Amino acid sequence: MADTKINIAEIDPVWDRIRREAEEAVRKEPLMGGLVHACILHHKSIEKALSYRISAKLASNEMSMVILREIAEEAYRDDPSLIDAARADLVAVHERDPACHRLLQPILYFKGYQAVQAYRVGHWLWKRGQRDLAYFFQMRISEIFGIDIHPAARVGKGIMIDHAHSIVIGETAVVGDNVSMLHSVTLGGTGKEEQDRHPKIANGVLIGAGAKVLGNIKVGECSRIAAGSVVLAEVPPCKTVAGVPARVVGEAGCDQPAVSMEQGLPDIQ
Template sequence: DLASKDEYPALGEEDKLWVRIRQEARWDSVKEPVLASYLYSSILSHGSLERALAFHLGNKLSSSTLLSTQLFSLIIDTFMEDDGIRRAVREDIKAVKGRDPACNSYSHCLLNFKGFLACQTHRVAHRLWNQGRQSLALALQSRVSEVFHVDIHPAAKIGSGILFDHATGLVVGETAIIGNNVSILHHVTLGGTGALGGDRHPKIGDGVLIGAGAIILGNVKIGEGAKIGAGSLVLINVPPRTMAVGNPAHLVGGKDSPAQLK
């Protein structure tokens, strides 16, 4: 059981984050009547954060041939079977609010951040993939790519406390691994180098920050706390707490004595 009292409410406990999100939604619906019906159907009418998120994703990812009610059921069932996903949803919301100065409330993240919404759908698709439900996982990947412009292979492993900022154009390959508390800006690629299969995508350590437009290719290791400069092309391992910049990327301070980040 991954749930802890600090991070995720046990049955019967108060869910402080959800209480807070509802307060924000009530406040906004009083201040802004145009949004009242939207906030009611998206947040206030639901009994839990999981149900609100599943409803919101079901609506956004539905199409004329994939019904929102089917998607809602699929997503809420997956959430309810997996404590780890429910905890990660909460850690991601806190990460977005905490790390993005343009995020002014938890409900803003829940409703409006396509990087957050794409990441949570990936968590569902990843679980389905691991259960052998590949065609369904791939259908979700495809809808996320169409609706949120984020293309994450369902096999990719992603930790918690994730910020996908702006998110447009993010591509994450099949054998990529992303650790905890990672921040990735838009237009970032964690891609392959043309190998025909096997373990061919980057491994991103805990606490890494990857700037806008960075392209990281191949089975390289980005150590914990490293920073990848915007617009970099990274084809090498990057040690922990160092910074790589440029096209092709080099370590700031040089390969033999890279400058240590605090």
């Protein structure tokens, strides 16, 4: 009797769904066929597709797509947690962004998702001691996507950056899991300190558009930072802060603000 055992490793419902969405996209808009085939349908796995997408975006006359693709593929082979994070980020964008209707969209079109995946490869290089290559990734990510994440920064999984314009995340910043932020957010330092000088964002935090969090301060789990706020002091867990400088104005309003994306302020007495 022939061996009919199925290799479980080859079964990937997420990737199968993305491919189905890609095929449907080509049926509906044949002019997109070249892009969709190159980015999705020519690849056997999500890591191969991401390697291609990252390298195509970051390639320049200074560094070829072939070299960048080899770097990304090596990163994914060496550290499977990069793909786990990429999947978690993909689900986060799909669940939290009302403009995202298919898993296909972030890979093809959303610069926040693409930039974070490119950063993750740069962070892998940084941890291996390949600092100049990591800086090159940072430079190209900033030039192409308008997002500046230092390769030494530590960013968790399940990250959603909506609109993703003018994001800055400093060298010693830490971002936990399941964090959501909108455009023009800065996680920066103050003064000219050279050691641990950037914010520590706990799990489940929602950071509104234009918010600035400055200095080596902790933002507590499942808290909310209102749009346009300047945060200079520690934020307790499960609270909402707003203002310049920011102060506590109420509770977070729900268990998972980063998932609900609810940004309305509580009634302020």
